[in-house]
Each structure stands twice: as structure tokens, then as C-alpha cells.
Amino acid sequence: MKNKILILVGILALYSCQDKKESKNIVKTIVQDTLSKTIGGTADLSDAPPRDxxxxxxxxxxxxxxxxxxxxxxxKGDRYFYYEEFDLNNDKKNEYFVGFSNSYFCGSGGCSGYILNNDGSVINKFTVTDFPILVTTSSTEKFYDLIFESGGKFHLLKMKGGKYPSNPSVQEVVKGNVPKESTKVLDIQGKKMEKNSF
Structure with missing residues (x-):
């Protein structure tokens, strides 16, 4: 949201500094277009600064x-990760989903990754999953339930004793459709996610 506001402020500043009537009309059109796209959620922020x-x-x-x-x-080609932030327990601090997509961390059953606390400590290591991971609106032990795809099936993972199960493929299979209100995280194939080296 801050990025959207900064873009609008910059455009408005540019608009206010214009002297010529023609320039004002062009800039005014750009401002109105950007404002409508920002309010509508369709603004292209691909040039926004990288994450935290x-x-x-x-x-x-x-x-x-x-x-x-x-x-x-x-x-060297194996030493990169993707991550996405999500507040899994509504404590106003994001947890980190960390995933990989190379042959060292992925096999025929899927890929491995981690869920880390905001301080970097490990909540979970997981294996044999396909991305994205879905965060549902239901919760167990104050943490949202997760849906992992593994072996072509969707599996429900619930927090138990402060951990999610590490092998999604042996968890309960979701019957019927995946809940539409679920949020996708680590959509490595569907989004343009930034690679980070380690």
C-alpha cells in the first residue's frame, strides 16, 4: 500500500510542477489513470522496490x-530460495514460507521447504509438496490450516503441538473443491517471484 501511495504522491507532484497546458492534460490523464488503477487494484507495480x-x-x-x-x-545454481510472508497466527508478525525449485530440493514427489517464525526460528520443514501452498480461513491451535498439493492430491495440514506435519502426502486428503477463499503463498510458477541466493 505504501508503494501505491508513493507512486500517487510522485505523480501528483509531477502534475503540480507542469507549466504548459498540453503537458497538464497529458499528466492529468496519467494521474487519473494511475489513480483509478490503484484504487481498483490493477496498477502495475512491477518497478516497486524489492521486499524487505x-x-x-x-x-x-x-x-x-x-x-x-x-x-x-x-x-551455485542450487543455492537460491523463494519466500513469501504471511501472518499465520494473527499476531501482527509475518511468518515466512521458504521454498526451492531446483533438482537438489525437488524430486518426483515434489519439493521441500520451510516455514519460519518472524525471528527466523523454524516452525516446520516440509517435503514432497508442489507449489503454491494454500492458507485456509480455518485454524487449529491459533494457526491457520494449510493445504499442500502432493502426488496430485490436496492434503490438509493442521497445527499440532506447535508444528505442522512435515510430510503432506500422508495427511488427510481434501474432499471436494479447495476452498475458494484460501490464499496462495509461494506461487512460484504463477507469479514472478524473486530468487534470493544463500
């Missing part, structure tokens, strides 16, 4: 610890 560098650095440090034994086997 502190989060990337926190995840990077944690992965270097968690994958310490794997580092020698990883090629």
Missing part, C-alpha cells in the same frame, strides 16, 4: 545454518 531486505538476510542466515551439511553438495 532484513527478511531476506534473516532467511539467508537461517538457511546457511539449517543446510550446513548440504552446502558442500550444493552447486
Amino acid at each position: 531486505d532484513n527478511a531476506v538476510e534473516l532467511i539467508r542466515k537461517q538457511l546457511n545454518v539449517l543446510l550446513k551439511k548440504d552446502l558442500r553438495a550444493l552447486t
Whole structure:
């Protein structure tokens, strides 16, 4: 939202500095178009600054610890991750979904990844999943329930004892359609997500 406001302020400042009538009309049209797209949620913010560098650095440090034994086997091309923030327990602090999409972390059953707390500590490591992960509107132990796709089926994961199950493929299969109000996270194939090295 801050990015949208900054874009609008910049455009309005440009509009107010114009002297010529023709320029005013062009800038006015741009301002009106951008304003309507921003309000409608269709503004293209692809040039917006990258996400929180502190989060990337926190995840990077944690992965270097968690994958310490794997580092020698990883090629430079294997050493990248994707992440997305989501407040899973409504404590006003985002947790981090961390995923990979290369042959070291992915196999025929899917890929592995992590869910990290806001401080970088591990909530979960997960395996054999396909992205995206879905966050539902139902919750267990104050954390939203998750739906992971594994083996072509959707599986429901509920928090139990402070952890989600690590292997989605052995969890309850979702019967019927996936709830439409679920939020996609780590939509690595569907979104243009930024690669981050570690």
C-alpha cells in the first residue's frame, strides 16, 4: 500500500510542477489513470522496490545454518530460495514460507521447504509438496490450516503441538473443491517471484 501511495504522491507532484497546458492534460490523464488503477487494484507495480531486505538476510542466515551439511553438495545454481510472508497466527508478525525449485530440493514427489517464525526460528520443514501452498480461513491451535498439493492430491495440514506435519502426502486428503477463499503463498510458477541466493 505504501508503494501505491508513493507512486500517487510522485505523480501528483509531477502534475503540480507542469507549466504548459498540453503537458497538464497529458499528466492529468496519467494521474487519473494511475489513480483509478490503484484504487481498483490493477496498477502495475512491477518497478516497486524489492521486499524487505532484513527478511531476506534473516532467511539467508537461517538457511546457511539449517543446510550446513548440504552446502558442500550444493552447486551455485542450487543455492537460491523463494519466500513469501504471511501472518499465520494473527499476531501482527509475518511468518515466512521458504521454498526451492531446483533438482537438489525437488524430486518426483515434489519439493521441500520451510516455514519460519518472524525471528527466523523454524516452525516446520516440509517435503514432497508442489507449489503454491494454500492458507485456509480455518485454524487449529491459533494457526491457520494449510493445504499442500502432493502426488496430485490436496492434503490438509493442521497445527499440532506447535508444528505442522512435515510430510503432506500422508495427511488427510481434501474432499471436494479447495476452498475458494484460501490464499496462495509461494506461487512460484504463477507469479514472478524473486530468487534470493544463500
